[in-house]
Amino acid sequence: LDNGLALTPTMGWLHWERFMCNINCDKDPDNCISEKLYMQMADVMVKEGWKDAGYEYVCIDDCWPSHDRDAKGRLQADPRRFPGGIKKLADYVHSKGLKLGIYGDVGKNTCAGYPGSLGYYEVDAQTFADWGVDLLKFDGCYMNWTLLGEGYVNMSKALNKTGKSILYSCEWPLYEWPYQKVSDEHKEYLFRYNSLPDETIRLMLCYIKEHFCTSSFPVAGPGGWNDPDMLVIGNFGLSHDQQESQMALWAIMAAPLLMSNDLRNICPRSKKLLQNKLIIDISQDSLGKQGSLTGKFDSFEIWERPLSEKRLAAAVLNKQEIGGPRGFVIRAIPGWKMCDPKCNVTQILPEYKEMGVQTPKSNIVLSVNPSGTALLTITPLSSDFTEMYK
Numbered sequence: 001l002d003n004g005l006a007l008t009p010t011m012g013w014l015h016w017e018r019f020m021c022n023i024n025c026d027k028d029p030d031n032c033i034s035e036k037l038y039m040q041m042a043d044v045m046v047k048e049g050w051k052d053a054g055y056e057y058v059c060i061d062d063c064w065p066s067h068d069r070d071a072k073g074r075l076q077a078d079p080r081r082f083p084g085g086i087k088k089l090a091d092y093v094h095s096k097g098l099k100l101g102i103y104g105d106v107g108k109n110t111c112a113g114y115p116g117s118l119g120y121y122e123v124d125a126q127t128f129a130d131w132g133v134d135l136l137k138f139d140g141c142y143m144n145w146t147l148l149g150e151g152y153v154n155m156s157k158a159l160n161k162t163g164k165s166i167l168y169s170c171e172w173p174l175y176e177w178p179y180q181k182v183s184d185e186h187k188e189y190l191f192r193y194n195s196l197p198d199e200t201i202r203l204m205l206c207y208i209k210e211h212f213c214t215s216s217f218p219v220a221g222p223g224g225w226n227d228p229d230m231l232v233i234g235n236f237g238l239s240h241d242q243q244e245s246q247m248a249l250w251a252i253m254a255a256p257l258l259m260s261n262d263l264r265n266i267c268p269r270s271k272k273l274l275q276n277k278l279i280i281d282i283s284q285d286s287l288g289k290q291g292s293l294t295g296k297f298d299s300f301e302i303w304e305r306p307l308s309e310k311r312l313a314a315a316v317l318n319k320q321e322i323g324g325p326r327g328f329v330i331r332a333i334p335g336w337k338m339c340d341p342k343c344n345v346t347q348i349l350p351e352y353k354e355m356g357v358q359t360p361k362s363n364i365v366l367s368v369n370p371s372g373t374a375l376l377t378i379t380p381l382s383s384d385f386t387e388m389y390k
């Protein structure tokens with residue numbers, strides 16, 4: 001959808017993978033789905049450099065509403081967990097210079113059984129607009145599969161009708177069979193299509209542990225991004241190598257960077273990784289071209305993304321889980337052919353290393369940890385440029 005939103009992949013925080021549907025505010029007040037959680041995350045995002053790094057959306061996921069609509073048929077937040085209501089929460093988030101995302105469902109109920117928007121698309125779109133919501137994640141549960149597309153299109157039109165610019169983040173392709181089938185119609189109406197099933201994020205965990213999904217994502221670009229779901233960096237499930245792999249791959253794929261973790265309590269290494277400016281620059285690159293899998297051999301996967309100014313980002317993933325670090329000769333990267341007659345190479349992960357001017361015959365060997373990734377940027381140099389890097 002080209003109305004000036006989502007020109008680069010969305011960046012922010014989303015509650016689901018870390019806080020799920022925890023509504024037990026009596027016993028677990030610090031981690032339950034309540035206005036306090038989002039206000040605290042917004043505070044931390046400003047205080048701890050997340051906003052400055054580019055993370056701007058604070059997103060509510062499922063389980064926020066009351067089970068009953070109000071007298072006018074409008075959705076309302078659970079009054080005990082959100083005593084101030086969503087509008088007040090949006091005002092608070094906006095006062096911090098951030099944006100608020102909310103969650104709805106195209107069908108009768110949300111996946112966790114709260115009221116869905118079927119039959120209420122215009123009412124709900126207007127309600128979200130009146131509250132000052134900036135993003136809507138629209139799920140696809142409890143919906144007659146043959147009416148799914150019509151529902152998503154109708155909500156897209158209803159959102160447009162409000163006259164407010166609300167980033168429309170859909171799970172439409174997720175509920176299409178086969179998965180990841182994103183048609184032109186999807187792209188026309190969607191900004192960010194969450195094109196992998198939720199279990200894939202868990203599978204993605206095991207993918208990150210064992211292998212990455214190698215399904216080629218449909219082409220994305222400014223105004224519409226494929227979304228392999230939340231960043232789980234800073235949680236409990238991944239080793240640091242696997243966290244580096246997720247961050248590198250999401251940047252190469254031009255995927256939205258929506259963290260789902262506890263920013264109030266995150267280990268310094270994970271925070272440094274999530275705030276790594278060079279990786280975020282790859283993710284947010286102005287060319288807006290999504291990267292892809294360009295090579296697979298000897299239990300390595302190479303993922304490459306063309307960047308602005310003729311540069312290339314390359315990620316070398318060691319899919320082997322056992323054993324120790326393995327060497328990968330840098331000139332075996334398919335895109336290395338652009339290093340002709342020379343190029344300048346910067347390694348970003350696993351640690352920053354200026355590799356300087358290289359030639360097509362470079363013998364540099366990258367060391368890649370099991371389930372880890374080496375991430376590079378390669379800048380081609382024409383012969384006269386070499387002087388600059390001497």
Ligand SMILES: OC[C@@H]1[C@H](O)[C@H](O)[C@@H](O)CN1C(=S)Nc1ccc(F)cc1
Binds near residue numbers: 061062112171199
């Ligand atoms: O209830 C909301 C939850 C989160 O929003 C996820 O990000 C969405 O992918 C949807 N969702 C869940 S658990 N959805 C879901 C997960 C598994 C399944 F078989 C059917 C639906």
